[in-house]
Every structure is written in C-alpha cells, then in structure tokens.
Amino acid sequence: MSHTTPREDVDVFGPDSILRRLVNEARWGLAVARATLLEAAYPQIGAALMENSTFLTHPWRRLRNTTMSSRRILDPDPRVRDREAARLNRLHARMSGTSSQGLPYDATDPEARAWVVATLFESTVTMCRLSGDALDATAMRRLYDEHRTFLALIDGTSDRLPATLPEFWSYYDDVIEHRLQNNEAVSVILYQLFANVPAPPVLRGHPALWAAGRAVAGPMATAITIASLPEAFSRRVALPDLPGARTLMRSAYLSAALATRYLPESWTRVDFFMELLDPSSESAGPWGAVRRQAGKAAALVRLLLPAPGEDDQAVRSADRFFAEVLDQTGDGYLRWPDLAAMAREIATRLNLGEQEEERLFQAYATWWRELQTGLDSDGDGRVNRDEYAAAAACLPSTGLIKIADVLFDVTDVDDDEKIDTEEYCDLFRTAFHRDLTGSGDNYTRSAFVRQFVSFMTGQQHSNAYTELFS
Incomplete structure (x- = not known):
C-alpha cells in the first residue's frame, strides 16, 4: 500500500498504533540511539549534524525536544500533526550549506529524509527482536505502514521508501553497502558523545558523581550500540568487535523489555525517565506528586529571579x-x-x-x-x-x-x-x-x-x- 499524502482514509496512528505506543516507552531510546548513528553515516545527514546540530553539547535538550516532536507528529488530532510537520519543514529548510570538508548538504533532501525514517523503522524492529518481543509479519507490515505515513506527513509523499517490506529490506541493504560512510559524525557519536555527555539536570550539582558514573556507563553505551548494529554496516565503517559486547547488548535489551513488562506502566514511560533526570519537571508521575507542593515556591524563585x-x-x-x-x-x-x-x-x-x-x-x-x-x-x-x-x-x-x-x-x-x-x-x-x-x-x-x-x-x-x- 502506497501512502502519498499526509492524510489517510484510515488513521494508522489511531488508538492501536504500534509506533505511538513505543514512542512513549523509555526503552525506545535504545532504538533512537542506534538509528541516530545509522543516520549520521549518511553523508548529507552527517554534514548537517556537524554544522548545525547541538546534539553533542546539549543532548538532554535534544532528547526532550525530539520526544515532544514525536508526540506531536503522532497526535490523534490531524491538525496537531500538520502543524508539527510544517514546523519541522521550516526548521529543516534553514539547514543547508556546505560542510567544512566541502560537502553540500540540505536537510530537506527527500532521499536523506527517507533514510531517517528507514533507520527508525529498522531500529525499532531490531529493538523488539533483541528484547524477545519480535514482531510477527502482520505487526511488522503495520509498523512499516505507520513509518511510511510518518514520512508522508513531513515530506508530502512516502514514495522515497519502497511500497512493500521485501523491497524495503533490499533498499536498506543497498544504502548500507553503497551510501554510508565512516565520517566525523559517526566518530563523534561513538567516541565523544557517550564519553563526554554532560550531566543531566538532576546531577549538575554533583560533577564528581556524574564523572564516575559516566566513566563506566560511557564505554558500556558505546559497546551496546556497536554490538546492535547491522554486521554489514560494522564492516563498512570498520567498527571494532569488542569482547563481551554482544552479551552486554543482549542483556541491556532484555532488561529493558523485562522492565517494560513487569514494572508499573507509569515507571517505564519517557515522562517518568525525564522526570528523574530533571527534578524541575512538574509531571504527574510518582515522584512529581511528592515534589509538586514542596518545590513550587523554590522553582518560581529560580525562574523569576537572578541567581544569588x-x-x-x-x-x-x-x-x-x-x-x-x-x-x-x-x-x-x-x-x-x-x-x-x-x-x-x-x-x-x-x-x-x-x-x-x-x-x-x-x-x-x-x-x-x-x-x-x-x-x-x-x-x-x-x-x-x-x-x-x-x-x-x-x-x-x-x-x-x-x-x-x-x-x-x-x-x-x-x-x-x-x-x-x-x-x-x-x-x-x-x-x-x-x-x-x-x-x-x-x-x-x-x-x-x-x-x-x-x-x-x-x-x-x-x-x-x-x-x-x-
């Protein structure tokens, strides 16, 4: 089924949408991190990231904004979706030029946009498989339709992605084999972002504690990400085969799946995760109710007055x-x-x-x-x-x-x-x-x-x- 317009006779983003459910789960961050690396290896996207993006200096802000944008683009109200799609198009239209290496880039390039959506789909499928929740054929086709509709919302057409799943896998393998590069953006994400990620708001006042935790978590995140990537991609960009990385990666994905399955739903949602990272959050989660009254006056003082x-x-x-x-x-x-x-x-x-x-x-x-x-x-x-x-x-x-x-x-x-x-x-x-x-x-x-x-x-x-x- 081909989706060529932002509106569908049947709303694939309805109450039973697979993508909408996954976007609200904290474990989807594993898929997004993996997809971001595959996107960065696409020459135009890598150049745009290095010239314009703040993902390296402000990753927590980028995480929050990406989550908010995803929710808007999957909102039940078509007007909210269209408004967010228009905003994203305006944002990307301002990102074009030539990189410091002389590579021209344009964030509205249709092929590059299609690759972004393709990596999100494949990484989501991989996340489910590695988590022990592999999608059956029907669910995978439905999830693919949702991603093609997502592309149609922001690009006006989904024709840059193949119409069927078998064609998609051929397209995906071909891009990995012939288009992706081991560029500066890939190296920055793997070896600088995880190693130098700044403290989230909750730990900014404890730099020694964050530095100690990051020294352990950074290399683990790198190993987990590398081990989860397609073998063809790892060979193409000459990524190292780290000892024990596959076992660590499978443990991370299975742990995330078990947490999603057995912990209270409110504890495994993105809101809860972001609230833990940012104590200024006013969400209604388990911790938010405790902090709401005690922290309101202090938060207002911090917002409205200069620092003492x-x-x-x-x-x-x-x-x-x-x-x-x-x-x-x-x-x-x-x-x-x-x-x-x-x-x-x-x-x-x-x-x-x-x-x-x-x-x-x-x-x-x-x-x-x-x-x-x-x-x-x-x-x-x-x-x-x-x-x-x-x-x-x-x-x-x-x-x-x-x-x-x-x-x-x-x-x-x-x-x-x-x-x-x-x-x-x-x-x-x-x-x-x-x-x-x-x-x-x-x-x-x-x-x-x-x-x-x-x-x-x-x-x-x-x-x-x-x-x-x-």
Missing part, C-alpha cells in the same frame, strides 16, 4: 558564559548556526506559528549581522570567545533589543503587555509539562528587554536564561 551571590553583582566568567550559552554547537566559535539553534529552541518550546517563527529568526539574523560587523574582523563568519568578551558589551544592542521584543510578543499570549508567571513558565520550563503555576511579579516589556540584553551580553546572570539556552 556573586551573580547578583553581574559577575560571570566570560569563558563559561561563552561555552554554556553562546557556543551552541560546541565548536569553540560563535557562528550563525549557534544563533539559529537558540531561535529553534525558543520556537520549539512555544510551538510558534510560521509568522512568529520567521520574526524570531529575522531578529536573530539582525543580531548576527551586528556581531559580524563589530567583531568578525577577518570575515571568516565566526567570532571567538576572546573577541566576544572584549567587545560585546560595547556593541550597539539594536539586534538584541529586537530579539527581546519579539520574544516578549510571542511569550505574551494574552497581549496584555505583561508577562505573568504562567507565560514566563511556558517559556522557561525545563521538562515536558507546563503546569507550573502560582503568583509572581509581572514582567513589563522594558524589564524583560533589559534583563535579556544584560544576560546576552554577559553582564548579568539569570538561571532562567541559562536553563533555556544550556
């Missing part, structure tokens, strides 16, 4: 500010992709429409032109941290004020020229839910603009903006 102590004196390490906030892609420089990543994060959190999103990106583009004019003396399209620290506070703030104005407008949803506590929490939430409510000071436009400009020029610290961009 030295930060109140507007003292901030320029190096730390540059690394945590400005250098979104982690390459050591401030470039347009870093500013675009900030705009994407705001647009994703607020689920902005096309016109609002365009205003936000144009405001960031104005600021980037100011930075280039004032700081990029050699015209190489990037600014280093020393250049920024030395002169950013002295630059005209026209671009930053424009960003703040747009940000105020899109956050002030009731158009009363004030940002109340609920609107502020909508922007600065750190997990999946928006139910953080309570009384608090209203922000006028001038106060909002003043705080944003002071933060973005490194003059004043704010926990809220740091959490938003880091």
Whole structure:
C-alpha cells in the first residue's frame, strides 16, 4: 500500500498504533540511539549534524525536544500533526550549506529524509527482536505502514521508501553497502558523545558523581550500540568487535523489555525517565506528586529571579558564559548556526506559528549581522570567545533589543503587555509539562528587554536564561 499524502482514509496512528505506543516507552531510546548513528553515516545527514546540530553539547535538550516532536507528529488530532510537520519543514529548510570538508548538504533532501525514517523503522524492529518481543509479519507490515505515513506527513509523499517490506529490506541493504560512510559524525557519536555527555539536570550539582558514573556507563553505551548494529554496516565503517559486547547488548535489551513488562506502566514511560533526570519537571508521575507542593515556591524563585551571590553583582566568567550559552554547537566559535539553534529552541518550546517563527529568526539574523560587523574582523563568519568578551558589551544592542521584543510578543499570549508567571513558565520550563503555576511579579516589556540584553551580553546572570539556552 502506497501512502502519498499526509492524510489517510484510515488513521494508522489511531488508538492501536504500534509506533505511538513505543514512542512513549523509555526503552525506545535504545532504538533512537542506534538509528541516530545509522543516520549520521549518511553523508548529507552527517554534514548537517556537524554544522548545525547541538546534539553533542546539549543532548538532554535534544532528547526532550525530539520526544515532544514525536508526540506531536503522532497526535490523534490531524491538525496537531500538520502543524508539527510544517514546523519541522521550516526548521529543516534553514539547514543547508556546505560542510567544512566541502560537502553540500540540505536537510530537506527527500532521499536523506527517507533514510531517517528507514533507520527508525529498522531500529525499532531490531529493538523488539533483541528484547524477545519480535514482531510477527502482520505487526511488522503495520509498523512499516505507520513509518511510511510518518514520512508522508513531513515530506508530502512516502514514495522515497519502497511500497512493500521485501523491497524495503533490499533498499536498506543497498544504502548500507553503497551510501554510508565512516565520517566525523559517526566518530563523534561513538567516541565523544557517550564519553563526554554532560550531566543531566538532576546531577549538575554533583560533577564528581556524574564523572564516575559516566566513566563506566560511557564505554558500556558505546559497546551496546556497536554490538546492535547491522554486521554489514560494522564492516563498512570498520567498527571494532569488542569482547563481551554482544552479551552486554543482549542483556541491556532484555532488561529493558523485562522492565517494560513487569514494572508499573507509569515507571517505564519517557515522562517518568525525564522526570528523574530533571527534578524541575512538574509531571504527574510518582515522584512529581511528592515534589509538586514542596518545590513550587523554590522553582518560581529560580525562574523569576537572578541567581544569588556573586551573580547578583553581574559577575560571570566570560569563558563559561561563552561555552554554556553562546557556543551552541560546541565548536569553540560563535557562528550563525549557534544563533539559529537558540531561535529553534525558543520556537520549539512555544510551538510558534510560521509568522512568529520567521520574526524570531529575522531578529536573530539582525543580531548576527551586528556581531559580524563589530567583531568578525577577518570575515571568516565566526567570532571567538576572546573577541566576544572584549567587545560585546560595547556593541550597539539594536539586534538584541529586537530579539527581546519579539520574544516578549510571542511569550505574551494574552497581549496584555505583561508577562505573568504562567507565560514566563511556558517559556522557561525545563521538562515536558507546563503546569507550573502560582503568583509572581509581572514582567513589563522594558524589564524583560533589559534583563535579556544584560544576560546576552554577559553582564548579568539569570538561571532562567541559562536553563533555556544550556
């Protein structure tokens, strides 16, 4: 059956959707991690990741946004699906260019998009098989139809994927054999991401504990991922055959399956996992109910006020500010992709429409032109941290004020020229839910603009903006 339009006579994403069920399970993260590596080996995708993505510097934020986007694209309401598909298309349309190795890339390339969906399907099938829950022929065909419909939603057609499963496996093997490469993105994911992943919010205050845990978990995650990959791919990119890796991999998948089968359902969902990682979450899970009342006042204080102590004196390490906030892609420089990543994060959190999103990106583009004019003396399209620290506070703030104005407008949803506590929490939430409510000071436009400009020029610290961009 061929799906060529975003709408179907029969809703394959109905209550019995296999994909919708799996997306909400924490164990699906195993499939996503595996699929991401196979995607990165596709030349265009690998180049786009290295030039534009923040997955290396902000993986927890990427995890949250990917989960939110998946839920929207699989929502029972077709209007929610179409809105998210349009947002993804706008986001990807802004990701094109030429990599540092001279490879042209375009995130809207139909073949590359088809490969992304193909890796998700094959990795999901593999996850079920390795977990001891292998799909039968009927379920596998249904899951494949769901993935083709997913592709049709974002690309307008599913014709880039074969119509039948036998044809799909031939297509999949052919791409692995002739298209994939052992590129920089593959190496970064395997040997840097797992080894250097920053602490999740719950452990940011315990760097020694996180470093010790990561020293053990990082190599294990690498071994599990490598052992789960198709043998043809491992041969093509010359991945090592690590001793004991297959046993470790099977144990990990079986443990995830047993947890899903025997633990309470609420404990094995993505929401619960993200809530454990991020104590600022206001979800309604087992831990959220305990924290809700005790943490509400403290959370509001953290959101609405600058950090205490030295930060109140507007003292901030320029190096730390540059690394945590400005250098979104982690390459050591401030470039347009870093500013675009900030705009994407705001647009994703607020689920902005096309016109609002365009205003936000144009405001960031104005600021980037100011930075280039004032700081990029050699015209190489990037600014280093020393250049920024030395002169950013002295630059005209026209671009930053424009960003703040747009940000105020899109956050002030009731158009009363004030940002109340609920609107502020909508922007600065750190997990999946928006139910953080309570009384608090209203922000006028001038106060909002003043705080944003002071933060973005490194003059004043704010926990809220740091959490938003880091």
